[in-house]
Amino acid sequence: xxxxxxxxxxxxxxxxxxxxxxxxxxxxxxxxxxxxxxxxxxxxxxxxxxxxxxxxxxxxxxxxxxxxxxxxxxxxxxxxxxxxxxxxxxxxxxxxxxxxxxxxxxxxxxxxxxxxxxxxxxxxxxxxxxxxxxxxxxxxxxxxxxxxxxxxxxxxxxxxxxxxxxxxxxxxxxxxxxxxxxxxxxxxxxxxxxxxxxxxxxxxxxxxxxxxxxxxxxxxxxxxxxxxxxxxx
Amino acid sequence: xxxxxxxxxxxxxxxxxxxxxxxxxxxxxxxxxxxxxxxxxxxxxxxxxxxxxxxxxxxxxxxxxxxxxxxxxxxxxxxxxxxxxxxxxxxxxxxxxxxxxxxxxxxxxxxxxxxxxxxxxxxxxxxxxxxxxxxxxxxxxxxxxxxxxxxxxxxxxxxxxxxxxxxxxxxxxxxxxxxxxxxxxxxxxxxxxxxxxxxxxxxxxxxxxxxxxxxxxxxxxxxxxxxxxxxxxxxxxxxxxxxxxxxxxxxxxxx
Numbered sequence: 001x002x003x004x005x006x007x008x009x010x011x012x013x014x015x016x017x018x019x020x021x022x023x024x025x026x027x028x029x030x031x032x033x034x035x036x037x038x039x040x041x042x043x044x045x046x047x048x049x050x051x052x053x054x055x056x057x058x059x060x061x062x063x064x065x066x067x068x069x070x071x072x073x074x075x076x077x078x079x080x081x082x083x084x085x086x087x088x089x090x091x092x093x094x095x096x097x098x099x100x101x102x103x104x105x106x107x108x109x110x111x112x113x114x115x116x117x118x119x120x121x122x123x124x125x126x127x128x129x130x131x132x133x134x135x136x137x138x139x140x141x142x143x144x145x146x147x148x149x150x151x152x153x154x155x156x157x158x159x160x161x162x163x164x165x166x167x168x169x170x171x172x173x174x175x176x177x178x179x180x181x182x183x184x185x186x187x188x189x190x191x192x193x194x195x196x197x198x199x200x201x202x203x204x205x206x207x208x209x210x211x212x213x214x215x216x217x218x219x220x221x222x223x224x225x226x227x228x229x230x231x232x233x
Numbered sequence: 234x235x236x237x238x239x240x241x242x243x244x245x246x247x248x249x250x251x252x253x254x255x256x257x258x259x260x261x262x263x264x265x266x267x268x269x270x271x272x273x274x275x276x277x278x279x280x281x282x283x284x285x286x287x288x289x290x291x292x293x294x295x296x297x298x299x300x301x302x303x304x305x306x307x308x309x310x311x312x313x314x315x316x317x318x319x320x321x322x323x324x325x326x327x328x329x330x331x332x333x334x335x336x337x338x339x340x341x342x343x344x345x346x347x348x349x350x351x352x353x354x355x356x357x358x359x360x361x362x363x364x365x366x367x368x369x370x371x372x373x374x375x376x377x378x379x380x381x382x383x384x385x386x387x388x389x390x391x392x393x394x395x396x397x398x399x400x401x402x403x404x405x406x407x408x409x410x411x412x413x414x415x416x417x418x419x420x421x422x423x424x425x426x427x428x429x430x431x432x433x434x435x436x437x438x439x440x441x442x443x444x445x446x447x448x449x450x451x452x453x454x455x456x457x458x459x460x461x462x463x464x465x466x467x468x469x470x471x472x473x474x475x476x477x478x479x480x481x482x483x484x485x486x487x488x
Binding site for chain 2: 225229
C-alpha cells in the first residue's frame with residue numbers, strides 16, 4: 001500500500017530560503033508578532049512575550065532554540081532545513097525581520113529562514129512531513145533520495161563539503177552517512193544520482209542534504225540552488 | 234488515509250498522456266460563458282484589455298490590464314462576474330499582463346474542447362520570454378476532459394464519484410527545443426500549484442540547452458504532485474525567440 005501512495009517530489013532551495021525552523025502558534029489567543037533579530041527571536045501573543053537570545057546557554061544551537069520553543073505553552077516548532085547542532089550564537093544565522101504567517105499543507109505557521117551566506121551552509125531536509133502539528137505518524141513512513149543537484153558559488157571546492165545526514169527522532173542523533181567534494185560554480189550543475197539505488201532512511205527518520213564551505217558561500221540570486229528529488233512513502 | 238482498494242483503483246485507471254506546445258500556443262486563460270443568453274463578443278486588445286460582451290445584464294465585463302496586472306487578477310475579475318468563468322492553464326497567477334504578452338490581439342473565437350465551448354487566450358512566447366504547459370488531471374474549465382461536469386470544491390464527490398482531491402499528476406518526461414539566450418541556469422522549471430492555497434512553488438529546475446532537442450526523463454521516479462495539485466513545466470529565459478522548431482512536450486500520468 002505504501003508504494004501505491006508513494007510520491008516522488010522535489011524540493012529546491014535558493015539563497016536565504018531554507019526554512020531553519022517552522023514555528024506554529026498552538027494557543028487559542030491571537031499572535032501579535034514573530035520577529036527575527038540579529039541576536040534574538042521574539043514571539044509575542046496575547047499572553048505575553050518570549051524572547052530567545054542566541055547567546056544564552058541552552059539556546060546557542062538550532063536544536064537548543066527549537067527545544068526552548070517546544071517547551072513553551074503557546075508555541076511549537078520543528079527543525080527543517082538545518083541541523084540541531086548548528087551554532088547560532090555568533091554571526092548572521094537567520095534572516096532578520098518580522099515573520100509573516102503562511103499556510104503550508106493546511107497548517108498556519110512562520111518560517112525562520114537561514115542566512116545561507118552568513119552560515120556558509122545550504123541544507124534541505126528530506127522528510128515525509130514538513131508540518132509541525134499535523135501529526136502524521138512517523139512509523140511506517142520513510143524517505144529515499146533519488147538524486148540531488150546544485151549550482152552554488154562556494155568559496156573553495158573541498159572534500160567533505162557535500163554531505164547527507166540521517167536524523168533519528170528517537171535517538172535524537174544526526175549521523176553523517178554520505179560525503180562528497182563540493183564544486184564551485186555559478187553555471188554548471190553538479191548532480192549526484194542515486195536512481196539505481198536510492199539512499200533510504202530508516203522508517204521514521206529524515207535525511208538532510210547539505211552543501212557547505214569553510215569560509216564563504218556567496219549569494220547569487222539568479223543561479224544558486226540546491227535541489228533534491230526524493231520519494232516520500 | 235486512502236484505502237488500499239482506492240489506491241489500486243487509481244493506479245489501474247491511470248492514463249499516460251502527452252501535452253505538446255509550440256510557439257505562442259501556451260494557453261494563458263480559458264473562458265466559458267455560463268449565462269443563459271448569448272455571447273456577443275470576446276475581444277482582446279493585447280496592450281490594453283480583455284472585453285467580454287453578452288446579451289445579459291450587465292452586458293460587459295472588462296479586465297483592464299493597467300489595473301489587472303497579472304493573470305491572477307484577470308481570472309479573479311472574470312470569476313467574480315455573473316455569467317463568465319475562467320481558468321489559468323499554461324501560465325501562472327503571477328504572469329504579467331503587460332507588454333502585449335497576451336494574444337491574439339483581436340476578437341477571440343470559441344472552440345469546443347471536451348464538450349465545452351471555450352475562448353482561449355494565449356501567451357506570446359517571445360514577449361513573455363517563456364513557454365509553459367500545465368499537467369493537470371483535466372484541462373477543462375467547468376467540464377473535465379471526458380466532458381463531465383466537475384466541481385472545484387475539495388472533497389466534493391461528483392456525478393461519477395469523482396473527487397478532485399484524490400487525483401494527482403506525475404511528470405514522466407520533458408522534451409523541448411527552444412531558441413533561448415544560452416545555457417540559462419534555472420531556465421527549465423517545474424512548479425507545483427496548490428489547488429487550495431493557489432501557491433505556485435518551484436520544486437525542480439535544470440539548465441536550458443539552446444536550440445537543441447533536449448530531454449529530461451524521470452524514469453522510475455516521475456515527479457508527482459500531491460493529491461489535488463497540478464504541475465506546470467516552464468521554459469523561462471531572458472530572450473526566447475520565435476522559431477518554427479520551438480516546442481515543449483510533457484509526458485505525464487494523470488491518476
